[in-house]
Amino acid sequence: MESTPNSFRNMPDERGHFGDYGGRYVAETLMPLILELETAYRAAQADPAFDAQFQDLLEHYVGRPSPLYFAERLTEALGGAQVWFKRDELNHTGAHKINNCIGQILLAIRMGKKKIIAETGAGQHGVATATVCARFGLPCTIFMGATDVSRQQPNVFRMKLLGAEVIPVTSGAATLKDAMNEALRHWVANVEDTFYIIGTAAGPHPYPEMVRNFQSVIGKEAREQMVSRTGRLPDLLVAAIGGGSNAIGLFHPFLDDADVKMLGVEAAGHGLDKEHAASLAGGSPGVLHGNKTYLLQDADGQITEAHSISAGLDYPGIGPEHAWLKETGRVEYTSITDDEALDAFQLLCRTEGIIPALEPSHAIAAVAKRAKEMDRDAIILANLCGRGDKDIFTVAEALGVEM
Amino acid sequence: MTRLASAFAKGRPALVCFITAGDGDTASNLDALVDGGADVIELGMPFTDPMADGPAIQAANLRSLGVGSTTRDVLLIANEFRERHPDVPLVLMGYANPMIRRGPEWFAAEAAACGVDGVICVDIPPEEDDALGPALRAKGIDLIRLATPTTDTARLPTVLDGSSGFVYYVSVAGITGLQQAATASIEDAVARLKAATDLPIAVGFGVRTPEQAGAIARVADGVVVGSALVELCEKHGTAAPEHIRALTASLAEAVHTARKEIAA
Numbered sequence: 001m002e003s004t005p006n007s008f009r010n011m012p013d014e015r016g017h018f019g020d021y022g023g024r025y026v027a028e029t030l031m032p033l034i035l036e037l038e039t040a041y042r043a044a045q046a047d048p049a050f051d052a053q054f055q056d057l058l059e060h061y062v063g064r065p066s067p068l069y070f071a072e073r074l075t076e077a078l079g080g081a082q083v084w085f086k087r088d089e090l091n092h093t094g095a096h097k098i099n100n101c102i103g104q105i106l107l108a109i110r111m112g113k114k115k116i117i118a119e120t121g122a123g124q125h126g127v128a129t130a131t132v133c134a135r136f137g138l139p140c141t142i143f144m145g146a147t148d149v150s151r152q153q154p155n156v157f158r159m160k161l162l163g164a165e166v167i168p169v170t171s172g173a174a175t176l177k178d179a180m181n182e183a184l185r186h187w188v189a190n191v192e193d194t195f196y197i198i199g200t201a202a203g204p205h206p207y208p209e210m211v212r213n214f215q216s217v218i219g220k221e222a223r224e225q226m227v228s229r230t231g232r233l234p235d236l237l238v239a240a241i242g243g244g245s246n247a248i249g250l251f252h253p254f255l256d257d258a259d260v261k262m263l264g265v266e267a268a269g270h271g272l273d274k275e276h277a278a279s280l281a282g283g284s285p286g287v288l289h290g291n292k293t294y295l296l297q298d299a300d301g302q303i304t305e306a307h308s309i310s311a312g313l314d315y316p317g318i319g320p321e322h323a324w325l326k327e328t329g330r331v332e333y334t335s336i337t338d339d340e341a342l343d344a345f346q347l348l349c350r351t352e353g354i355i356p357a358l359e360p361s362h363a364i365a366a367v368a369k370r371a372k373e374m375d376r377d378a379i380i381l382a383n384l385c386g387r388g389d390k391d392i393f394t395v396a397e398a399l400g401v402e403m
Numbered sequence: 404m405t406r407l408a409s410a411f412a413k414g415r416p417a418l419v420c421f422i423t424a425g426d427g428d429t430a431s432n433l434d435a436l437v438d439g440g441a442d443v444i445e446l447g448m449p450f451t452d453p454m455a456d457g458p459a460i461q462a463a464n465l466r467s468l469g470v471g472s473t474t475r476d477v478l479l480i481a482n483e484f485r486e487r488h489p490d491v492p493l494v495l496m497g498y499a500n501p502m503i504r505r506g507p508e509w510f511a512a513e514a515a516a517c518g519v520d521g522v523i524c525v526d527i528p529p530e531e532d533d534a535l536g537p538a539l540r541a542k543g544i545d546l547i548r549l550a551t552p553t554t555d556t557a558r559l560p561t562v563l564d565g566s567s568g569f570v571y572y573v574s575v576a577g578i579t580g581l582q583q584a585a586t587a588s589i590e591d592a593v594a595r596l597k598a599a600t601d602l603p604i605a606v607g608f609g610v611r612t613p614e615q616a617g618a619i620a621r622v623a624d625g626v627v628v629g630s631a632l633v634e635l636c637e638k639h640g641t642a643a644p645e646h647i648r649a650l651t652a653s654l655a656e657a658v659h660t661a662r663k664e665i666a667a
Contacts, residue, residue, distance in 0.1 A: 014529065023531050025499055027455045029576050030550040031528045031560055171461055177452060184454045189577035191553055287499040287526065287534070288452060300474045301504030303451040 016205020123155025200243025215249025439651025
C-alpha cells in the first residue's frame with residue numbers, strides 16, 4: 001500500500017503477517033488455493049470494474065451509505081460526550097456482514113467458482129452469505145454448530161428460505177469454532193470448485209486483509225460523514241469485537257489519524273474470571289483456523305470454549321490485525337459482561353427507539369462508561385453493526401420474560 | 404543412518420501406522436503395532452480442533468482429551484516407547500498450537516529427549532516454517548512435510564525444501580479416513596515426487612485394507628494407515644491391542660510382500 005513507513009495502515013506484509021500475527025497456517029491441500037485466492041484478489045483490487053460493481057451493489061442492494069446519526073437523547077442520558085452511531089444495522093439483512101459477503105462473492109464469481117460455503121455462529125453471516133448466493137444464483141452450504149442451530153432457529157429458517165443448505169455440525173462442542181473446522185474440512189475435499197466466504201477478519205491470509213478492506217467502507221463513509229457534519233474527526237471510536245470485522249472496518253481508515261482514539265470491546269460473558277469470549281483480555285497467542293492470534297486456550301494449547309450472551313461474539317479467537325493493534329498500543333481493548341450488554345441494550349431501546357443487536361450492545365455499554373468521563377464537546381463514534389430483532393428471544397429469556 | 408532412514412532401507416516397502424496418544428492403553432497399542440510388523444510409528448498428539456481429520460480421528464482426539472491427556476502425557480508415552488523399542492522410528496503427528504504453545508524450542512528439546520525421530524505438523528506449511536522448522540532441525544528431528552494432489556510441480560520444490568525423513572503424500576484432497584484414491588493417480592503422483600526428491604515417499608489418507616495397502620506398496624516406498632487402526636481403539640477399548648496386532652500383521656504382510664508379487 002502507498003502509505004508512509006510509519007503508517008498503521010500498511011499491514012499485513014507480503015506473507016500476510018501483522019507483526020507476529022496472521023500468516024497462512026493451513027494444511028498443504030489448501031495452501032495452493034490460498035495462494036491462488038491472493039493472486040485473484042490482487043487482480044480484482046487492480047481492476048476498476050471490480051470496485052465499480054462492488055460499490056454499485058453496496059449502494060443499490062445493501063442500501064449504503066448507512067446514516068451517521070447523532071444520538072441526542074442517549075447523549076443527554078449519559079451526560080458526557082456526544083454519542084454518534086454509524087447505522088450499519090440499517091443495511092440489507094440487518095448487519096455489517098453483508099458488505100464483506102458482496103465483495104467475496106464477486107471475487108468467487110471472478111475466479112469461476114461454482115459453489116459457496118460459509119460458517120456461521122449466530123446465523124448473521126450465514127444469512128448474509130445465503131442472501132448473496134440467492135442474488136447471484138450460486139448454491140450455498142452453511143455449516144452451523146448443532147447447538148447454535150437449535151438456539152437460532154429464526155436464522156436457520158431464513159437461510160433455508162434463501163435457498164441455502166444448513167448443515168448442523170455435531171463435532172467438538174458443536175458451536176462456531178467447530179462449524180469453522182467443518183467448513184475447512186469440506187473445503188479441503190472440494191477445493192477445485194468451491195469458494196469459502198469467511199465471515200470475519202480472521203483465517204489464513206489473505207482473508208483478514210480482504211475482509212478488512214471490504215468492511216472498510218464503514219470507516220471511510222463515517223470519516224467523510226463526520227467531517228461533513230461536524231467539521232472535525234471524532235475523539236473516540238468504539239466497536240464490538242468477536243472476530244473483529246466491524247471494528248477493523250470502522251478503525252482502519254482512521255488508524256493514521258493520531259488524535260482519534262479507538263476502543264475495541266470484547267465480550268466478558270459471565271466475567272473475565274469465569275466463562276467469557278475475550279481473547280485479548282483473557283487469552284494468549286497461538287495458532288487456530290489458519291492464523292496466529294490471541295486465543296482462549298489452556299497450558300497445552302487446547303482451545304477452550306468461549307461464552308457470550310451474544311452468539312456473534314462467542315468465538316475463542318480474534319482477527320490477527322487486532323492482536324497486532326493491541327501490541328502496538330494503537331487501539332485500546334476492553335471488555336463488557338453479558339449483564340452490562342443487556343443494560344445497554346435496554347438503554348438504547350428506550351432513549352433512541354433503536355433495538356440494537358447484542359453485539360453492538362457491548363459497544364454501547366463501553367460508550368456509556370466512557371462518555372461520562374469525557375467533555376460535553378467531545379465526540380464518540382460507535383458502530384451500530386447490527387439490529388436486535390434476532391436477539392429478542394435471548395433477551396426475553398435473560399430478563400425472565402415468557403414469550 | 405537414522406532410524407527413519409533405516410526403516411525405508413529394508414529392501415521392501417514400509418508400513419507406517421498411526422494411533423492417537425492417550426486414546427486407550429496407548430503403550431499396549433503401540434507394542435501391538437510393533438509386534439504386528441509396523442516399520443514406522445506415527446503417534447498423534449490430541450488437539451481440540453483437528454481440522455484435517457475425519458470423524459474417526461476427530462473422535463479419538465476427543466476421547467484422549469476427555470480422559471485428561473496432556474502434552475506431558477504424550478511425551479511420556481514417547482519416552483517409554485523409546486525405552487521399550489530402541490530401534491523403531493517414532494514420529495509425532497499433530498497440529499501447530501499444541502506443538503508451539505510453550506515455544507518451538509521447548510517442544511523440539513523435549514521431543515528429542517524422548518527419542519522422537521520426526522514431526523508432522525498438519526497446519527504449518529513451508530510458508531510458516533519459522534514457527535517450528537528451525538527448532539526441530541537444531542535438535543536433529545526430521546520435519547516430515549505433506550504433499551497433496553493440489554501441490555503442483557511448480558510448488559513442489561517449496562514443499563521439499565526443508566523436508567527430511569520422508570515425504571508424506573496425501574493421496575486425496577480431503578480429510579483422513581474417508582475417501583480412497585485410484586491407484587493410477589497415486590502411481591503418477593509418486594513418480595512426480597520421485598523425480599523431485601531422493602526422500603522416501605509414503606502414501607496415506609483413506610488406506611484401510613491390506614488389499615489397498617498392498618496396491619499402494621507396489622508404487623510407493625511406504626503406506627500410512629491411521630483411521631482403520633484408530634477405529635479399533637474406539638471399538639475394542641482396552642481389548643484393542645490384539646485387534647490392532649492382527650490388522651497390522653495383515654497390513655504388514657501385504658505391504659512387505661507387494662513387490663515380490665510383481666517379481667513373481
